[in-house]
Amino acid sequence: MSVFTLRPSNFRHGVHPPEHKELTAARPIRRMHFPSEVVIPLRQHAGKPAKLVVREGDHVLRGDVLGEADGFMSAPVHASASGKVVEIGLWPHPDGTRDMAIRIAVEPFSPQVPRPRLVPYWESLAPEEIVRAVQQGGVVGLGGAAFPTHVKLAPPRDLSVETIILNGAECEPYLTTDHRIMVEYPERVHLGARIMMRTLGAKRAVIGVERNKPDAIAALERTRPTDIDVTVLPLTVKYPQGAEKMLIKTVIGREVPSGKLPVSLGVVVQNVGSAASIAEIFETGLPLLERIVTVTGPGVREPANLIVPVGTKVRDVLAECGGLTDDAGEIVFGGPMMGNAIASLDTPIVKGTTGVVVLARAQTRHEATYPCIHCGRCLDACPVFLNPSMLGDYARVQRYEEMEALHLGDCMLCGSCSYVCPSNIPLAQMFSASKSALRRIKAAKPAGAA
Amino acid sequence: MTTTRLVITASPHVHAQADTPTIMWNVVGSLVPLVAIATYFFGPSALLVVGAAVAGAVVAERVLGNRGSLGDGSAAITGILLGLTLPAGIPMWMAFIGGAFGIGFGKLLFGGLGYNVFNPALFGRAFLQAAFPVAITTWPAVGAQVKWWSLRGDNLALPFMSPRPDAITAATPLGLMKFEAKGTSLFNLFVGNTGGSLGETSALLILLCGGYLAWRQFLNWRTPVSIFATVAVFSAILHFANAKYPTPFFMLFSGGLMLGAVFMATDMVTSPVTNAGKWLFGLGIGVLVVSIRVWGGLPEGVMYAILLMNAVVPFINKATQPRVFGTRVVKEATP
Numbered sequence: 001m002s003v004f005t006l007r008p009s010n011f012r013h014g015v016h017p018p019e020h021k022e023l024t025a026a027r028p029i030r031r032m033h034f035p036s037e038v039v040i041p042l043r044q045h046a047g048k049p050a051k052l053v054v055r056e057g058d059h060v061l062r063g064d065v066l067g068e069a070d071g072f073m074s075a076p077v078h079a080s081a082s083g084k085v086v087e088i089g090l091w092p093h094p095d096g097t098r099d100m101a102i103r104i105a106v107e108p109f110s111p112q113v114p115r116p117r118l119v120p121y122w123e124s125l126a127p128e129e130i131v132r133a134v135q136q137g138g139v140v141g142l143g144g145a146a147f148p149t150h151v152k153l154a155p156p157r158d159l160s161v162e163t164i165i166l167n168g169a170e171c172e173p174y175l176t177t178d179h180r181i182m183v184e185y186p187e188r189v190h191l192g193a194r195i196m197m198r199t200l201g202a203k204r205a206v207i208g209v210e211r212n213k214p215d216a217i218a219a220l221e222r223t224r225p226t227d228i229d230v231t232v233l234p235l236t237v238k239y240p241q242g243a244e245k246m247l248i249k250t251v252i253g254r255e256v257p258s259g260k261l262p263v264s265l266g267v268v269v270q271n272v273g274s275a276a277s278i279a280e281i282f283e284t285g286l287p288l289l290e291r292i293v294t295v296t297g298p299g300v301r302e303p304a305n306l307i308v309p310v311g312t313k314v315r316d317v318l319a320e321c322g323g324l325t326d327d328a329g330e331i332v333f334g335g336p337m338m339g340n341a342i343a344s345l346d347t348p349i350v351k352g353t354t355g356v357v358v359l360a361r362a363q364t365r366h367e368a369t370y371p372c373i374h375c376g377r378c379l380d381a382c383p384v385f386l387n388p389s390m391l392g393d394y395a396r397v398q399r400y401e402e403m404e405a406l407h408l409g410d411c412m413l414c415g416s417c418s419y420v421c422p423s424n425i426p427l428a429q430m431f432s433a434s435k436s437a438l439r440r441i442k443a444a445k446p447a448g449a450a
Numbered sequence: 451m452t453t454t455r456l457v458i459t460a461s462p463h464v465h466a467q468a469d470t471p472t473i474m475w476n477v478v479g480s481l482v483p484l485v486a487i488a489t490y491f492f493g494p495s496a497l498l499v500v501g502a503a504v505a506g507a508v509v510a511e512r513v514l515g516n517r518g519s520l521g522d523g524s525a526a527i528t529g530i531l532l533g534l535t536l537p538a539g540i541p542m543w544m545a546f547i548g549g550a551f552g553i554g555f556g557k558l559l560f561g562g563l564g565y566n567v568f569n570p571a572l573f574g575r576a577f578l579q580a581a582f583p584v585a586i587t588t589w590p591a592v593g594a595q596v597k598w599w600s601l602r603g604d605n606l607a608l609p610f611m612s613p614r615p616d617a618i619t620a621a622t623p624l625g626l627m628k629f630e631a632k633g634t635s636l637f638n639l640f641v642g643n644t645g646g647s648l649g650e651t652s653a654l655l656i657l658l659c660g661g662y663l664a665w666r667q668f669l670n671w672r673t674p675v676s677i678f679a680t681v682a683v684f685s686a687i688l689h690f691a692n693a694k695y696p697t698p699f700f701m702l703f704s705g706g707l708m709l710g711a712v713f714m715a716t717d718m719v720t721s722p723v724t725n726a727g728k729w730l731f732g733l734g735i736g737v738l739v740v741s742i743r744v745w746g747g748l749p750e751g752v753m754y755a756i757l758l759m760n761a762v763v764p765f766i767n768k769a770t771q772p773r774v775f776g777t778r779v780v781k782e783a784t785p
Contacts (some may be wrong), residue, residue, distance in 0.1 A: 017462075056504065199594060225516055245775065255776045255778060256776050328461065331461060332461075336463040341458045341460075341461075342456075367465065371564030372564050373564050374718050375473070376725070379725070384776070385775050387771055390771075410775060419462050422466075422470045423469070423470045424465065428460070429460035
């Protein structure tokens, strides 16, 4: 049991979108067939993209490095299937752009055996060796943001980490990826927590799980190790409970100061899927080659939780799930609150793809927008207490400096304001664009200018 | 699968149900009972006056407003609310002009829905008060003196002709208090069986309709609660200091306070956007209402109180910005 008093002082505000998790919550994870082709983008994580190390025509084995980490704030990408590199060039990326990717024609009838490798026992490794192994394993945040996991395992020397929070909130509607991981691989989650605690010297770990996943909470409790301080904390079901800052507020009752990192409070947050991945790379010696993806929504014939090789085109993933229904309207990578709609069925699943949600055409109807009537609903929804109404007024007239003074930088683009807006004003979209504009303005300013 | 046409929108890809027209038409719906009880007390005159005010507002919105802006329902609200603030005997053409003026000058001149500074209904009423001071303060009596179906004044007067002063009039409770130092039974005030504007007489019904809107979250309860609390406390202090001032109950249930607090001060466009601001806004209105009623030259002050506070809303918004997450001032020992 925890010797620390846990204060589940829930974060304020937030919204309650319909969950729709029943489509896949009870479906066991199953492995999909290897597709005939995988496309692996070099940029699958926050930070610098990987540096290409293969050439067209090369034969690669499953698990081989295609691009290596370009510095510490980067992660490598690996071949998720054995085959021949047929093309290196621009390809549709899940973020809506076209970006450099490696197209591999998968060897037919291959047993997909990886190159043999030594698997070091993690307990024999020093913390910095673990950090390096996690980086070489290409592990990134699997909750969606794809922040390189090893960076969070190596905080600045002057800061110590007391608590590791494992994020199993999964507050996005429809998604059940983390849910199934916690139900089916709870030992892996705990092992990942153990490895991270040792690496960081943390005293305790808290696994936060929203109360709508009682089977996950039960599975984690059943397998909870007793020799280390691990707590499973049921959380209020509310969006965005899984946002890093909200989760920290709920678990330790403190707000991460604006502009600071969680580690300044002695906290590190990792997604439960990432924790399971860390455990997996030390169990198998294989880097992150596949991930679990919830394929769901009213536009999918047979919703499923699938193990998908990284780089599989969404076309193949959907075919594995019986294809699209006739009224399918929009394909979203990630959850419906923060995910990206994709324009091409050739878009590959990347490490940060938590789900593929296909919404029905009726759900995606173009809604008329009305002027802001200053009803204040967005203020009551914003989990970081911004004034989206006023920010929206400024965004409309491109007054970006004023927006910055109103803490635009603290906006997480969670979309709660857009969700509640009765005038259907695309606030989150405007804020995202304003953030980019602000970055451009700052980059254009001559050095030394205030 | 190759023929699938995909839709691309920005996140979030799901939305809450209520949209702006839903809110507006719900407000319209909640005003219908008020029009009904006004018709019960004041006969067909109520329908004529409200109808004329709505017609004025709607015509102005249709002619001067953006295409399709009638559908959002906000012009209808302005018309009904204006009608409810008028006396039953006012000529229809005046009500029509008030509605048109409220929408045209009070709203569309500022840029239409969402951009107006002042509540359009009260803007229209303030115009009428200035233009037709006699017609707007001629209060027909309620009750048995007249037959239900008879008009309570010269509703059908032609524009710019003097109306025939043949209606039975009665002073409003506030007028009685102010100019004749007479009280009115609290029960009559509560139920609405008193003289006054069409919609302001039944406090009970206004509270019921407002309660519905607050329950559906189409109205923020903080503003009216703040106004009521301020008026009650302020007038209680005055009453106990000097008994010549009316009781807080009388202050709360007389005149346009209920209608103004529940339906006009809560106008989302012209009230503060922050919750702290709504409390402040209500406080300001409450203080102004009591001050005007007690020390001002007019018996009623709700309209000017709200309009004055409308004008300071931008400042209230600026002063009550929410504290952003992670910006709590932490006291640190300075060396």
